[in-house]
Amino acid sequence: MSTETLFEEEVLEQKVAEHNLIVYNDDVNTFDHVIESLIKVCKHKPLQAEQCTMLIHYRGKCEVKVGEYEKLASMCTGLLDRGISAEVH
Known part of the structure; x- marks a missing residue:
């Protein structure tokens, strides 16, 4: 494999993983609800x-x-x- 092919594969792998899940603040949900949701839905550790x-x-x-x-x-x-x-970006 050439160096150029390896570089193209690395760039492609980076593009696949470039999406972000963004959560926005609101005046409705409690801290506990958001924390619990991130743990259950996103598989976060409690501290995270x-x-x-x-x-x-x-x-x-x-x-x-x-x-x-x-x-x-x-x-x-x-x-x-x-x-x-x-939303996902």
């Missing part, structure tokens, strides 16, 4: 979910997960079903 929730609250949004679009889209749907504002 708590840290993300604080960032959501104080910054207005947080990238809670990075990965392939299909996986993130299903997580996004799970969060939306729980009343949490989220």
Whole structure:
């Protein structure tokens, strides 16, 4: 394999994983609900979910997960079903 082919494969792999699941702050959901949702839907550890929730609250949004679009889209749907504002970029 040439160096150029290897580089193209690396770039392709990076493009596949470039999507972000973003959760937005709102005035409706409690900290506990968001933390619990991130643990159940996004498979966060409790501390990670708590840290993300604080960032959501104080910054207005947080990238809670990075990965392939299909996986993130299903997580996004799970969060939306729980009343949490989220989208995949």
